[in-house]
Amino acid sequence: MNQSYYVFGLKILSELPLPAPMISDPAEAANPDIVIAYGPTPEKLDHPQTTGVRYQASPDELLLCVDGVARYWIRQGRRILVTAHPQSCLERILIFLMGSAMGALLHQRGILVLHAGAVSVDKGAIALAGPSGIGKSTLSAALHDRGYPFVADDVCAIDPAGKKPSLIPGFSRLKLWADSLDKLGKSKNDLQSVRWIKNLEKYFIPMQENAASPVALLALFVLDAANTDRIEMNELTGADKINQLISNTYRMGFIKGLGKIEIHFRQCAALAEKIPVFRVTRPTGGFHLEELADKILARVNP
Numbered sequence: 001m002n003q004s005y006y007v008f009g010l011k012i013l014s015e016l017p018l019p020a021p022m023i024s025d026p027a028e029a030a031n032p033d034i035v036i037a038y039g040p041t042p043e044k045l046d047h048p049q050t051t052g053v054r055y056q057a058s059p060d061e062l063l064l065c066v067d068g069v070a071r072y073w074i075r076q077g078r079r080i081l082v083t084a085h086p087q088s089c090l091e092r093i094l095i096f097l098m099g100s101a102m103g104a105l106l107h108q109r110g111i112l113v114l115h116a117g118a119v120s121v122d123k124g125a126i127a128l129a130g131p132s133g134i135g136k137s138t139l140s141a142a143l144h145d146r147g148y149p150f151v152a153d154d155v156c157a158i159d160p161a162g163k164k165p166s167l168i169p170g171f172s173r174l175k176l177w178a179d180s181l182d183k184l185g186k187s188k189n190d191l192q193s194v195r196w197i198k199n200l201e202k203y204f205i206p207m208q209e210n211a212a213s214p215v216a217l218l219a220l221f222v223l224d225a226a227n228t229d230r231i232e233m234n235e236l237t238g239a240d241k242i243n244q245l246i247s248n249t250y251r252m253g254f255i256k257g258l259g260k261i262e263i264h265f266r267q268c269a270a271l272a273e274k275i276p277v278f279r280v281t282r283p284t285g286g287f288h289l290e291e292l293a294d295k296i297l298a299r300v301n302p
Contacts, residue, residue, distance in 0.1 A: 002037075004029035008106060008157050009168045009214060012036060016082065016090070016097065019173045019206070034105065036097070039081040041073040050257030055100070057257025062104040069093060072101040077108035091192070098171050103155050103250045107258055111168070112158045112267040113250040116220070118151035118167050119143045122301045124216035125151050125167045127158075129248035130223030135287060138180040139223070141205060142293050145184065150174065150207035151215060155250055158217060160271040166214040175202045183289055218300050220277045222248065225284045231295055232281045241272040244279070 004023035005012045011023065013032040023029040045063050048056035056063045064072040069088045073081040080101055084093055106113045116129040117140035128136045137153055144150045152170035159166045181188050181203060191203040222236075222244050236244060245268040249255070255264050278299065282288055 004032065008102070008111070008170055009159075010034050016094065018094070018098070019171050019204075021172070021212070034078060034080070036080045036082070038084065041071040041081050041083040043071075048257060049259065050253065052253045052257075055104075055254065055257075057104075057254055059257075059259040060108075062108070062254060062258065064096065064100050064104065066096050069096060072097065074101055074104045074108065077105055077110075080105060099155060100251055104254050104258075106155070106157055107251070107254055107260060107264075110260070110263060112160050112264070112271065114156040114158060114220075114245070114248050115154065115250040116156035116248060117153050117174075118156050120149040120151055120215045121218065121297065124164075124218040124300075126218055126296065126300055127156055127167065127220045128223060128296075129156075129220060129244070134223045134225065135180070135289075135292075136223060137174055137176055138183055138287070138289065139292060139296075141174055141176060141180070141184055141186075142289050143297075144174075144207065146293070158271065159214065160267050160274070163274075165217045165271055165274050167217050168214050169212065172207045174205045174207055176205060177202060183287060217275055219275055220245070220248075221296055221299075222277065222279050224279060224281045226281045228281060228283050230283065231288055231292060233295060233299070234279050234281075236277045236279060241277040242268050244277055245272060 002013055002015050005018050005020040006023055007020040010033040012034040014036040015038055016036055045056045045058055048058050050057050054065055060076050062074045068085050070085055070093050071083045103113050114129055116127040117136040118125055118127045119140055128139055130136055151167050153174040155170055157168040159168060178188055188203050193201040193203045255261055282292055
């Protein structure tokens with residue numbers, strides 16, 4: 001059964017159930033921006049400009065192939081067709097739909113997408129970037145536990161236009177490893193989980209305090225770890241800011257095949273001119289979660 005949703009600032013008509021605000025008014029749901037449905041997908045694109053692990057891309061389409069899960073055909077920033085593997089479960093299909101497939105669609109629409117989490121603070125929102133496993137989602141959850149509304153996890157959509165760039169709210173749930181739940185003092189017993197890689201599961205936390213509309217972006221914090229005994233925070237300047245935005249772009253490999261390298265660089269340069277970017281380095285030997293949250297909040301909530 002098709003249902004209408006509102007996410008990433010877009011009206012989505014989807015055959016697959018999504019963890020996102022529903023649109024109940026038929027008049028409001030009319031003329032959706034995006035349609036997501038089960039259907040036939042090609043095994044390969046006719047003329048891909050780039051081919052990577054699990055994907056092929058050309059300017060108007062991207063084919064994502066996840067063995068044992070599904071194929072996703074993303075076209076012209078308007079449609080996602082899903083061919084599910086017979087033995088795949090809905091949760092695994094949704095992981096790649098809400099992640100790589102939606103990231104590709106946002107890139108097709110010319111939206112700047114970072115591999116980051118985001119929460120709303122007192123005067124706007126902050127984005128938390130960094131390599132996989134560095135603790136972006138854990139820190140987002142800790143800030144949410146302090147009462148700061150959740151904006152996005154993993155796929156962080158940004159509108160860099162205008163005087164103040166804004167963060168566009170994403171799907172209203174967050175994914176955490178079991179050890180991250182331990183750091184947060186949360187039980188996994190009542191949480192839905194899905195196998196992420198062999199013998200390892202991630203757990204989904206529904207976000208009740210979710211930002212409903214775009215929020216002004218105040219700063220980007222890039223998380224790192226090093227052989228140090230204290231948390232260090234340094235504001236970046238010049239080309240270092242742009243390079244961090246490019247390095248933390250969501251699925252950067254998609255962009256070349258979609259023919260959007262120049263557009264993407266201009267977006268990153270424009271954003272670098274408008275917001276501060278901080279590198280936050282924590283000790284390799286310890287997460288220091290509460291101290292990390294305190295220091296980041298002190299920068300944006302003086």
